Amino acid sequence: MRLRQLTVACSLLGVLCVPAHAEGRDIGRDTLPANDGWAAEGTGTTGGAAADDAHVFTVTDRAGLVRALDGGSATPKIIKIAGTIDANTDDDGDRLDCADYATGGYALKNYLAAYDPRTWGSAKPSGPQEEARQASAARQAERIVLPVGSNTTLVGLGDSAVLKGASLQVKNAENVIIRNLDVRDAYDCFPVWQPNTGGLGDWKTAYDNIWLTGATHVWVDHVTLSDKGHPDAKEPTYLARNYLRHDGLLDITGGSDLVTVSWSRFAGHDKAMLIGNGDTATGDRGKLRVTLHHNAFESVVQRAPRVRFGQVHVYNNRYDITGDDYRYSLGVSTESRMYAENNAFHAPGHVEVADLVKSWNGSALHQSGTLFNGFPVDLLAIHNAYNSGSERDLTADVGWTPTLHGRIDSTQEADRAVTRGAGAGRIP
Template sequence: MPLVRHVLHVTVAAGLLAALSVPASADGREGGRGVERETLPARDGWAAADGGTTGGAAADDAHVFTVHDRAELVRALDGGSDTPKIIRVVGTIDANTDDRGRRLDCEDYAVDGYDLRRYLAAYDPRTWGGAKPAGPQEEARQASARRQAERVELSVGSHTTLVGIGSGAVLKGASLKVENADNVIIRNLEFRDAYDCFPVWQPNTGGLGDWKSAYDNLWLRGATHVWIDHITASDAGRPDAEEPTYFGRNYLRHDGLLDITNGSDLITVEWSRFADHDKAMLIGNSDTATGDRGKLRVTLHHNEFSSVVQRAPRVRFGQVHVYNNRYVVPPDAHDHRYFLGISTESRVRAENNAFTTPGHIEAADVVKSWNGSALHATGTLFNGFPVDLVALNNSYNSGSEHDLTPDVGWTPTLHGPIDTAERADRAVARGAGAGRLTAHADRITTPSTD
C-alpha cells in the first residue's frame, strides 16, 4: 500500500497557486475557501489533543490576507492579535527591509558608535578578563540589536493560519515568534537565514567563552496547540561555519531553527525539513524550568534532519514522540555531535527512525545524554542495519551519565500508522519540506513512495 499521510485528493503541484487563488481586494483581503482553512486531522500527534488545532479556519473573509512583502505581513499579523486570521504568503518576504521595501544591512542597524573592531578590542579576554561585557561598546551593541529586532521579530497571535502558496513562499531573515498564543497553524513555508548582526560575547559559556546570537527561525514560547507542517528551515547558504573566529570561537550568527520552550505544549511538527545548521531544535530551554513538567508534549514525525550538527531534538521535561523521521549526515561532515539529546526529566519515544551517516560516525553518536534517565527507542535503522540505541548508549557511556532505561512511563496514542524506518526514509526524502505539497481545492496530501 502507498504511504499517504491522509486519505486526500491530489492534483498537479504546478497548479497549486491557480487552484487556491481567488481575487484579492486592494487592501490584500480576500474571500473564498481553500486549503488555508484546513485543520489538523484527528489523532495527528499531540496538537490533536484537547480539542485539536484549527488555526484561522474560523476567520471571516475580512481577515484572509495575501501578503507579498514585510509591510503587508506585519499588517496582517496585527501585532500578534488573537483575531482569527489566515495569512497566505506569496514569493519571498525579506524581514530586513524598511517600510518602503528597501533592503537593510547590518550597517543600517548600527547606532551609538557600535563597531565590531572596537567591540573585539574592548572585550578581548586577554585584557578584559572573564567578566560580562559592559560599557559603551556593549551598550551600543544592545541598542543596535534592538533596532534589528524591531524589524525581524514578527509575532503570531492565537487562531492564526500562516500558509505559503506555491513552491516559492519564503520568509527570509525573519524570526517568527509564537509567544503565549494558542491554536496556530504554519504550513508550506521556507524559513531562511535568521541572521543576527550583533552577537554578544559570553566569556564564561562552555569554559572558553562563546558567541551567542538572538534569533531562531521559528520560536514557540508558551505556545499551545501548534501544527507545523511542510516547512523548511535552514541557514540557506550563509552557514556559521564560514564565519570568522574571534577569541578562538566561531562567530555564530544563527541560533535555533525551531525552538519549543517556556511551557509550550501540544505541538505537532511533521513533513518538514531542517538543514544546514548547528543547533536544530530545542525542546525545553533549562534544567531548572520545573514549570515545564507536564508540558512540552510534542510529536515529530516524517521530518528530515540533514546536515545539522546537534539538537534533532534535544529535550528537557517533555513527552516527545519521534517517529518515522529521516536523519542524514553528508559525507564531508566533520562537526557532527549527536541527533537525540536526552536531558533532565525528558521522556522520549523514538520509533522507526532512519539514520544515514558516513563511516567516521558511529551509531553510538546518535544519542547523547545530559542528566537524562530514559529513552524508548525501537525499529531504528543505522546505515540500513537495525540497532538498539539504548543498549549502545549504555555500552559507550563513559560513566559521566547514568545508563538510560527504556521505560519512559507513557505510550503514545495520538498518531497515524507507524511505518518501517526504511519505508519512511524514502517517503520523507520525497515529500518533506516547503513547496512539496500538492493540492485539491479542499485537501492537501504528500506524495507516496510508490
C-alpha cells in the same frame, strides 16, 4: 482506478492528496487531522480556519505581512505568503544590512578590542560598546521579530514561498498553524560575547527561525528551516570562537505544549531544535508534549531534538548526517521522556551508532525500529555500553506510550516517503 492509486500513494506519504478537479482547494483552511500528534489533543488545532473573508490576506512584502499579523492579535486570520519576503527591509521595501542597524558608535572591531578575554577577563560585557551593541540589536529586532498570535494560519502559496531573515515568534499564543513555508536565515547582526570562567567563552545569538514560548496547540507542517544565505560555517573566528549568527531552527520552550511538527525539513544548521530551555525550569513538568514525525534532518550538528521534561514522540524521521563537526541527534536531558520509533539514520564512516544519542542528566529513552545505514540497531543498548562511566545509563521505561498518532510506517517506508515528501512546496 487512477484515483484509488493516488489515494494509496498518498496514504504511504502520510499527506492529504486531492484529485485534479479539486486543485482549487484552499490549504489555508486546512486543520490538523484527528489524532495527528500531541497538537490534536483536546480541541485540536484549527489555526485561522474560522477567519472571515476580511481577515484572509495574501502578502508579498514585509509591510503587508506585518499588517496582516496585526501585532500578534488573537483575531482568527489566514495569511498567505506569495513569493519571497525579506524581513530586513524598510517601510519602502528597500534592503537593510547590518550597517543600517548599527547605532551608538557600535563597531565590531571596537567591540572585539573592548571584550578580548585576555584584557577584559571573564566579567560580563558592560560599558559603551556593549550598550551600543544592545541598541543596535534592538533596531534589528524591530524589523525581523514577527509575532504570530492565537488563531492564526500562516501558509506559503505554491512551491516557492520564502520568508527570509525573520524570526517568527509564537509567544503565549494558542491554536497556530504554520505550513508550506521556507523560513531561512534568521541572521543576528549583533551577537553578544559571553565569557566563561572555565574556558574561552562563546558567542550567543538572539533569533530562532521559529520560536514557540508559552505556546499551545501549534502545528508546524511542510516547513523548510535553514541558514541558507549565511551559513555559520563560513563565518570568521573572533576571540578564538566561531562567530555564530544563528540560534535554533525551531525551539519549543517556556512551557509550550501540545505541538505537532510534521513533514518538515531542517537543513544545514548547528542547533536544530531545543525542547525545554533549562534544567531548573521545573514549571515545564507536565508540558512540552511534542510529536515529531516524517521530518528530515539534513546536515544538522546537534539537537534533533534535545529534550528536557517533555513527553516527546519522535517517529518516522530521516537523519542525513554529514560533516566532521557532527555531535549527536537525540539529546536526553533532565526528566525528558522521549519515545523514538522507526527512525532512519544515514551517516558517513566516521560516525558511530554510539554518537547518535547524548545524555545530560537524562534517565530514560524508549527506542525501537531504528535503522543505521540500513541495518537495525538498538540505540539504548549501544549508548549504555559505549558511554558507561561517562554518562548515566538510560532505561527504556519512559513512563508513557503514545496514542495520538496516525499510521506509523515501517522505517524503510518512512525513509523513502520523507525523502520525497518533507519540506516546503511538497503538499500535494
